[in-house]
Amino acid sequence: NAGVTQTPKFQVLKTGQSMTLQCAQDMNHNSMYWYRQDPGMGLRLIYYSASEGTTDKGEVPNGYNVSRLNKREFSLRLESAAPSQTSVYFCASSIDPGSYNSPLHFGNGTRLTVT
Amino acid sequence: AQSVAQPEDQVNVAEGNPLTVKCTYSVSGNPYLFWYVQYPNRGLQFLLKYITGDNLVKGSYGFEAEFNKSQTSFHLKKPSALVSDSALYFCAVRENTGGFKTIFGAGTRLFVKA
Numbered sequence: 001n002a003g004v005t006q007t008p009k010f011q012v013l014k015t016g017q018s019m020t021l022q023c024a025q026d027m028n029h030n031s032m033y034w035y036r037q038d039p040g041m042g043l044r045l046i047y048y049s050a051s052e053g054t055t056d057k058g059e060v061p062n063g064y065n066v067s068r069l070n071k072r073e074f075s076l077r078l079e080s081a082a083p084s085q086t087s088v089y090f091c092a093s094s095i096d097p098g099s100y101n102s103p104l105h106f107g108n109g110t111r112l113t114v115t
Numbered sequence: 116a117q118s119v120a121q122p123e124d125q126v127n128v129a130e131g132n133p134l135t136v137k138c139t140y141s142v143s144g145n146p147y148l149f150w151y152v153q154y155p156n157r158g159l160q161f162l163l164k165y166i167t168g169d170n171l172v173k174g175s176y177g178f179e180a181e182f183n184k185s186q187t188s189f190h191l192k193k194p195s196a197l198v199s200d201s202a203l204y205f206c207a208v209r210e211n212t213g214g215f216k217t218i219f220g221a222g223t224r225l226f227v228k229a
Contacts, residue, residue: 004158033217040124042205042219043159058216090158100147100209101166104217106158 002026006091006107013081013114021076021110023091031094032074033058033104034066036087043090049074081114088112117142119208121220128196129228136191136223138206147209148189149217150180152202159205165189176200196227 004025013019025032030051035043035058045058047066055066063085065077074093078085088111092104118141128134140146147166151159163174170182180191191204206220 035219040221042221044219045216048216092158101164103149103161103164104151104159106151106160108156108158 004091004093004105004107006089006110008110009108011110011112013078013112015082015114017081018077018079019081019112020078021089021091021112022073023075023107024073025091025093025105026072027093027095027105028071029093029095029105030071031096032068033092033094034064034074034076035090035092036060037090037109038087046076046089078112081112083114086112086114117208117210117218119206119218119220121204121206121223123223124221125224125226127226127228130198131195134191134193134196134200134225134227136204136206136225138189138191138220140187140189140206140208142208146182146187146189148180148182149207149209150174150178150189150191151205151207151219153205153222154202162191162204196225198227198229201225201227 007022033048034046044060049055049068052071067075088109090109091107094102120139149164150162153159165172165182172180203222205222210216
């Protein structure tokens with residue numbers, strides 16, 4: 001059981017470069033999420049997809065775009081990277097958007113540095 | 116707006132002693148509360164959750180959490196700490212107003228000393 005798989009694990013970008021973070025889950029979950037983790041700030045939601053074909057903004061969407069490619073895959077794109085986007089990015093999934101008690105399942109993260 | 120607070124950045128405890136990691140929350144309506152643990156260079160792992168019913172919730176690895184509605188708290192506990200419990204712990208609340216967001220606290224780092 002792979003669970004939630006994120007690629008790449010590490011990335012260094014220069015300011016202004018673009019990149020796409022990939023995420024795939026094999027648990028047949030309906031909902032997928034992108035979070036960023038910064039020291040002392042916990043996890044902040046960037047974008048989420050409640051179900052295939054839908055995406056919505058979270059707390060900190062500026063500078064990011066997402067694509068729910070199919071039920072399994074949810075990608076996060078940085079069009080023009082900025083040093084403020086240096087962070088650890090986590091993808092997560094949950095089984096059912098209507099089930100408030102369903103936990104999130106996380107990937108192992110992508111550590112991004114923007115210089 | 117829903118929110119979660121973890122008042123301690125770090126908790127230190129000796130191996131074999133009981134541990135408590137504190138969490139308070141603010142929600143409208145019924146709370147859906149969770150604890151997650153993060154080990155170095157890994158994603159968060161689900162430990163336990165509170166829905167409704169028993170105020171003492173049991174979870175993975177011997178952890179439990181006590182829900183207190185009057186104090187709006189959901190403290191994580193373990194009767195006897197292990198060195199391997201050293202990690203970063205996050206309390207979280209699931210939005211229950213028609214959205215799908217989970218709001219996380221800032222995290223508490225637990226150090227268990229041998």
